[in-house]
Amino acid sequence: MQPLRMGMIGGGPGAFIGSIHRIAARIDGHITLVAGAFSSSYEKCVAMGTSLRINPERCYASYEQMITTEAQLPAHERIDFVSIVTPNHLHFAPAKLAMEHGFDVVLDKPATFTLQEAENLASVIQTTNRTFCLTHTYTGYPMVKQARQMIANGMFGTIRKVYLEYPQGWLSTFLESEANKQASWRTDSTKSGIAGSMGDIGTHAFNLAEYVSGLQVTALCSSLQIVVPGRLLDDDGAALLRFNNGATGVLMATQIAAGEENNVKVRVYGEKGGIEWQQQDANTLQVKWLDAPTQIYRTGTGYVGSYAQHNSRTPAGHPEGYLEAFANHYRNFALTVNAKRNGETPTPEMLDFPNINDGVRGMRFIERVVASSNAQEKWISF
């Protein structure tokens, strides 16, 4: 296939997630970055673009300019899609504009600033018939996909219990007072939305829960806290969950667990056994059984399923990590776009990247988990 041409919105100097997106897009050679509206400062945008060896003419002062200008370029030259890596309040508008100009979209999570925006975005996607990918990184890991496939195949019987945890410690102090760019916008409701930690990492955990279990949350009971004095949005929380098949669960997300890094973990149990996966040992899936030894499934082996195989690049024992998981979403997005263009049907493995349904579910989770935390009654329906 010809590489897709990417235009990036956001990801200027000092942005963490922008550089991650660029590496992820680059790893598999299916995508080339050719344009960008990296910053609200044109100067910074050009500086960034230059450092990335992008033609200065394709470094734009605004996303609107990029979208409208690129849309005028000849088909073989203009960008194929945009990657949007701005803070949450700047997700919806560029995504909408891009799709209305015929561009596919990769969007950083959570989908939008509000639930309403996410629902609107779903309409835009449907109307414009664009391909859309939401980068919930953790479902890009091969062994997360292996877990999902084994559960979907019924290997553990009916699912009964789902545990999610996402402990971080980096917001244990009042970092936002120190001009820390990452901390500042995430704790600012005008950029982040109504939730802090629950939007930043709780949505990842929620997405993992539904993706791996194949179930949907129907009710929740949560408690969010602001632990660090002076902070304006939740930096810690937990929720009890009910799923549509009667299973229950617990979701914990915190950014004030001092000493913790980023060790997101999911456990799902059915009647006959269960799975455990954690990012810190990402190439391993523990498969547990009621009356038999736990099995250690590993990436790159001959016995893993089609999804894990499709999403690995190396043989067993050659660890892949976060960047490759992230790249899997870009790769599957690109393969899907390419297949559609060629009039082919993408395989289920190609299509297995987070989409707007995940996006709307995630925004509803944010809305519900905040509502529950403020409520007196125990359970809030989803």
Add this chain to the structure above:
Amino acid sequence: MQPLRMGMIGGGPGAFIGSIHRIAARIDGHITLVAGAFSSSYEKCVAMGTSLRINPERCYASYEQMITTEAQLPAHERIDFVSIVTPNHLHFAPAKLAMEHGFDVVLDKPATFTLQEAENLASVIQTTNRTFCLTHTYTGYPMVKQARQMIANGMFGTIRKVYLEYPQGWLSTFLESEANKQASWRTDSTKSGIAGSMGDIGTHAFNLAEYVSGLQVTALCSSLQIVVPGRLLDDDGAALLRFNNGATGVLMATQIAAGEENNVKVRVYGEKGGIEWQQQDANTLQVKWLDAPTQIYRTGTGYVGSYAQHNSRTPAGHPEGYLEAFANHYRNFALTVNAKRNGETPTPEMLDFPNINDGVRGMRFIERVVASSNAQEKWISF
């Protein structure tokens, strides 16, 4: 010191916890089992006693008979204390009777059948001035004590977050239909009390939470479930917790996590760092810091504190386990009884075994966690 003479109540053929108590009492050589009312069947009691090489004359038909008869024996011959290892509905009466006859008491957890009984037991203890030990096993581990000591010393600053989990899978099927003695009484409210899993293992997790953190739960919000069809008491549950210093927590206890063994785990985080301990790696304490490498504290080393040192028997790298943790409670109980008899003041390390305060707190936890699960409102005060 002279070994203490022990009389056991319960622990007949097929009892799991009875044999654990006997090994735990035996390991350190401070206690000798000399009498027993092991079973409601006199025949079984004598058979058990014989297998344990106890004089048949001191195998009693009932605990009442044992207590009253032994009380008549000369001081240098009669039992020093009773160990009660019966199901929960048979905790209070023998404990009370024993203490009223001058015997000290070791009692399996949870303390009693009801909260009221636990409060009554506290009165009896105070009135009779007896030494009382409740066998919450997990606080007997050296590295759990190390965690408590480091937190109490303020090494992590103010505590902010407490996570407890206790996953088991052995009740994933309807075992109680198969004449499984362990499953049967634990799922029978006439023997176990108002809670199933929360009484059996939830109380252990709760005890660990308060012991390690040094805090007290002031409110909770719980959801308990009966997952296995036909079961009569909760086999799964979770609770959100609030502590008296403003910290919050999550407690998960389940017996239907198919494939899980008994890997109780506690994590506590303060402003500067935190600790993580799990039974599966019992001789290790992870000590985490905000801006420095995690440290791996280990039993038997020269750098651990006085509590961990006092509760280890072997040098570093020679793992001790569950039986030794259990034995630590018996040993500290025996050392305390001996010190008191000799008119000495027991050291803080000797006195560090679970007492009736833990027992009352645990029974209140059971009462409150069930009440919360049945309630519509979110938070129930403790």
Add this chain to the structure above:
Amino acid sequence: MQPLRMGMIGGGPGAFIGSIHRIAARIDGHITLVAGAFSSSYEKCVAMGTSLRINPERCYASYEQMITTEAQLPAHERIDFVSIVTPNHLHFAPAKLAMEHGFDVVLDKPATFTLQEAENLASVIQTTNRTFCLTHTYTGYPMVKQARQMIANGMFGTIRKVYLEYPQGWLSTFLESEANKQASWRTDSTKSGIAGSMGDIGTHAFNLAEYVSGLQVTALCSSLQIVVPGRLLDDDGAALLRFNNGATGVLMATQIAAGEENNVKVRVYGEKGGIEWQQQDANTLQVKWLDAPTQIYRTGTGYVGSYAQHNSRTPAGHPEGYLEAFANHYRNFALTVNAKRNGETPTPEMLDFPNINDGVRGMRFIERVVASSNAQEKWISF
């Protein structure tokens, strides 16, 4: 069964291994310590005996006195066996004398001071027809026995490779200059024999190698070193191994790996898969396969074999450790002695404790590994 009466030789104040033997003998209630020649100082012996609540009349000034005096006591009163926990140079004489007086023997490893003594001891055992147990602790672990049983059953096909490692760090400094009792005799060739680390821990590794693999070493090539200046015996070494079926191996033993505790580890590979066990995770056996997920075998589960089952006391998830592994040897020794006395045939599981064959092999290993280290030629036959 009636408990066996034990007399201990060695294990006076400050002795590490003596107290370990006493706990191990005590755990299962099959053995009672009733006599001792704990020290070459009669005063210390009585002090030790008193602290252990042994009748002072049975605290003896020498092992000769204990053996000859006890032999005069009535059968129902005198000791049944001796446990010898002295340094290596004091193994053979008391063991021989004890057996010649009709006592069975438990002996700390390595068997003797010299290979010749070990061979002589084998003759004494044969002549006197006594039961003899050598306490190579690590083969007492349930999962080590599970490994042996799986390999013996041919589950991995022909064995091809055996790796042993035993890293310790406690002799990284010149401890023997600091009146450290443990360090002093172990580094003194008049007490320890011709080898230091290889005798102390290398023999354990060697014993594990032959026990688990079911093979015998036929040749080796070694290099021993004295790393710490001033030391008189090897504190570090390694050997290449050849086995009787053509397999090869590597054995590493060191006491100068600063920061290491006592994490002995064995790996054995056959045509179809292999096993890995290490003491730090003693209740787990990793079972590896050529084309299938690694399995995590665990103690206390329903699927382990008869040897692992026989040597566990607790259900899955309740870790047992070093003391229980040690106790397994005492327990199996006691069960065997008891069965023989009752005219019964001990089961294979009872008989599975290290015997004089292991002792002679171990002493030959010491002799050969030292000879090879001094040799110019590469391979020395065993």
Add this chain to the structure above:
Amino acid sequence: MQPLRMGMIGGGPGAFIGSIHRIAARIDGHITLVAGAFSSSYEKCVAMGTSLRINPERCYASYEQMITTEAQLPAHERIDFVSIVTPNHLHFAPAKLAMEHGFDVVLDKPATFTLQEAENLASVIQTTNRTFCLTHTYTGYPMVKQARQMIANGMFGTIRKVYLEYPQGWLSTFLESEANKQASWRTDSTKSGIAGSMGDIGTHAFNLAEYVSGLQVTALCSSLQIVVPGRLLDDDGAALLRFNNGATGVLMATQIAAGEENNVKVRVYGEKGGIEWQQQDANTLQVKWLDAPTQIYRTGTGYVGSYAQHNSRTPAGHPEGYLEAFANHYRNFALTVNAKRNGETPTPEMLDFPNINDGVRGMRFIERVVASSNAQEKWISF
């Protein structure tokens, strides 16, 4: 910087390491693949090039043709360097030719087919003054570099012991009979050289040993075996090592440890402590101390040294893996080439990639380890 233009030699359809090199070169955006002599079949070469979106005119029938043709292109268009990923017998000639035509070289390990070739290559490099990188992957890991830096800084005092192990299981069966391309050339002495496993993975372990410890091997004693019947080169082996400061070591490399993946591991101990690193937990470095808790150093944290920092792309808790480690060599090579072109002095961190000295040492290791295995005397000087 402008991206360097790369021409690849080897790495045609079905080649494992070729695709790894391409990803590694691509990740950081400093290198663009623009030409290739991917296969001895021109047809396959063009097919490969096309799939990689390389201009068919720059897909060459031979490496000679590529080098000579590219050398004629204008400076701003022709390749900057070649990446050679052919089997070992095809390393020297293309590397020499490339350098003689002014191209820098990245070369897969081991350096060459024979030691003589490696020494010749060193001369060529010196004469042509080209930048040369040998891709010993494992020294590209940030925590391997952290280990080296801590040891070099003297944090552990004098180094005393070095353990290397590299267990694989993929050659446990006679794979080369099944037209397995990877197995075939590696077990064929006309392509691989005089060693099988020792050349393929033993050299990696050897390189790690010298890199991390900062020491040099001065003598060794080895035993290599052909375990799988029919195989023509060693598939298993081990060596005792002596280093230039008096330290000793053990190196184990095997490809017949059935069930093992690729878990290369290094341990180094000094007077005060030591380090342990294994690829399976690549983002962690265990730092051990004589009298203090083991520390868990992690990538992406604020406390790691300049080398680890320079070679990470993500914050703590976002695992990087094998591809990123590989990419670090390409990135540092590219940064060095770029700095030199700009007349700047590359930083020590940029220059920290394996060079021809490592290559010559590695080829000498192969030569010596085979010689020792065939020798009767124990030690062979290096």
